[in-house]
Amino acid sequence: MTVIACDFGGTRIKVGLVRSGYVLRQLAIDARSSRPLVERLAEVAAAVQQLCESAAIRPRDCNGVGISFPSIIDPDGRVLGEFGKYGPVAAEDFTRWTESSWSLPAVIENDARLALIGEKVAGAATGHDNAVMITLGTGIGTAALVQGELLVGIHGQAAILGGHQTVVVGGRQCVCGNRGCAETEASSSALPRILAAMGRSDLSTLAPQYEDVFKAAASGDECAAAVVARSLAVWGTVAVNLVHAYDPSIVVLGGGVMRSRDIILPAIAEYVTKHAHTPWGNVTVVASQLGDAAALVGAEWLVDQRLSLKA
Numbered sequence: 001m002t003v004i005a006c007d008f009g010g011t012r013i014k015v016g017l018v019r020s021g022y023v024l025r026q027l028a029i030d031a032r033s034s035r036p037l038v039e040r041l042a043e044v045a046a047a048v049q050q051l052c053e054s055a056a057i058r059p060r061d062c063n064g065v066g067i068s069f070p071s072i073i074d075p076d077g078r079v080l081g082e083f084g085k086y087g088p089v090a091a092e093d094f095t096r097w098t099e100s101s102w103s104l105p106a107v108i109e110n111d112a113r114l115a116l117i118g119e120k121v122a123g124a125a126t127g128h129d130n131a132v133m134i135t136l137g138t139g140i141g142t143a144a145l146v147q148g149e150l151l152v153g154i155h156g157q158a159a160i161l162g163g164h165q166t167v168v169v170g171g172r173q174c175v176c177g178n179r180g181c182a183e184t185e186a187s188s189s190a191l192p193r194i195l196a197a198m199g200r201s202d203l204s205t206l207a208p209q210y211e212d213v214f215k216a217a218a219s220g221d222e223c224a225a226a227v228v229a230r231s232l233a234v235w236g237t238v239a240v241n242l243v244h245a246y247d248p249s250i251v252v253l254g255g256g257v258m259r260s261r262d263i264i265l266p267a268i269a270e271y272v273t274k275h276a277h278t279p280w281g282n283v284t285v286v287a288s289q290l291g292d293a294a295a296l297v298g299a300e301w302l303v304d305q306r307l308s309l310k311a
């Protein structure tokens, strides 16, 4: 089976050709996710075309297109609650696009779920039937695998709203309508507001990155160190809450913010060991092995699962 995989992130759109859990080729383009999705699809199609040519594979010889999207996807494949990324999106936008471009069917699933499946198939969660994923990026995505089954829920939102757990009662207003969500207290999208509120917009370029804040903290900037300490505590809290909710044996941490994994991984592992109530033993906390490719690998599983079942 060869699958075209498209991962629509908040910052970049990654496309790949995936076969047997292995990404043959991949490339990324700027997401410009403040623009409507339909305006981005022509450029994504061109990227797919380029990949296929470089791999000498004809798109129409692929088995389908697996789409990873940062939103709630219900069990019927409908896109719900896009949280301001890519404007209003319907699943039909994707199916029309893949059918008219390559005569291929499309299937769509939440991005953190596919990242978790990718790590289960060929990465850090191999051999684990009970696992949770946390992706720290533009936002915070989560997903859970319980006794080998990916949790989806009746409306499609089971386990994926870990970034919208309340971690601060009466905290900052979040795009989801709640206050004090993890994502609005500590994520790349929240960073400009967090830095501005501390009077440290100087740490904030047009697109401030956690990497810059980690670096400033390491060189003795007390304000940056405070942001780092608070962010690590928020992410640790998310991990503990997921452990309490889903009983995993492993927690996998992924997403672009994990470029600073040397700092984040030991801090969250320590936080979980200290705070999670797991009388059966210790939860393993690891970094993603597949990185950007995790959701692409998961997209192959999605096409195999959903389209093979239909065939």
Ligand SMILES: [Zn+2]
Pocket (backbone or CB within 6 Å): 163, 164, 174, 175, 176, 177, 178, 181, 183, 184
């Ligand atoms: Zn929220």
